[in-house]
Amino acid sequence: MSAYAAIVWRELRRAWSIGGLALPVVFFLLVAILFPFAVGPDAKLLARIAPGVIWAAALLAALLPVERLVAPDVESGVLDQLAVRGLPDAGVAAAKVAGHWLGFAPALLVATVIASGLLQLPGEALVPLLLALLIGTPGLAALGVATAALVAGLRGAGALAGLVMLPFAVPLLIFGATAEQPGALKLLGAVSLLLVAGCPFVAGAAVRMGRN
């Protein structure tokens, strides 16, 4: 158990030290700022599209750090050293998911409060949105790690990552952006749980395949 905690901590530390934390959050805020410029200052319209905009921005922000999640550890032999110590690849991937989520989700939630102000989102809609992000971001983090493992070592990995990841994130987007509808949060939770449960195995299998 302590081995996994050490991996989670290492992920967090690396996210902080490489500035991998600030970048997605700033990017997220920039996307949120662009929308009022693009669609105009109509407060009603902005408030209506705000949850969708924030979810789309969160999705794109989650895509940014994908290239540094797994590929550097494959290259530097870290994943091999972990495997030699008898840690299963899927377990390592699960720890990476946890570390990645802790690295970007809390900051993203804070940034969402700012973005919702820019988008004129009414206060009573903010809580469901934050709740939806809290439930959906673990799924997003898991998807990010699985994508990172799948594209690790490929040429043009960054562009490919978007193609792999975004389609699978559509269910999160649909249920997350309509969080105030009855049942949406439960479906969001189901999708997120499915991703969190399944993605570590996908990532682990991808890492194993990469060794051959």
Add this chain to the structure above:
Amino acid sequence: MTRLALEGVACLRGGRLLFEGLDLALAPGEAALVSGPNGVGKSSLIRIAAGLLSPAAGKIEVEGEIALMAEAPALDPELPLGNALGFWAGLDGRRGAVPDALAAVGLADIARVPVRMLSTGQRRRAALARVVASGAPIWLLDEPANGLDVASVALLEGLIAGHRAAGGIALVATHLPIALPDAREVAL
């Protein structure tokens, strides 16, 4: 009891058969020196023994923990050397072994220097320090003498000898001469 045994192992890489029918059994205190020209499958053999690569045929029996020194250093470049090694020693439950291991490879003075500032030879010795700190009875060393100066190669030979004297096993793949007394020769 510590043991490393390969039975009829074959290695297939990129559709090419690198070697087959390889038998090797090492008991405590024994070592094997894998030699041969570039591309003959020395590193693949080490990775097969480490369980990172599955052999095309044959089987591997390992009893005891493994410490691997591969080509990649697997040390976080932004961390001070001591901390980067501490991460791995922590996983092995031997965080206290880092200072001694650094001293054993002659890097005690630069424990606080970030890994990215180290030279090639220092990086190799740092990777060796991780093997020493792990306390694992089975050492798998892939080209451990690469980038080392003459004095460091002697240091490496001494560390392997000490490890064997303490009942450890060493499987060493190298194209550079390393003196391993009474080591099994595996020519690929």
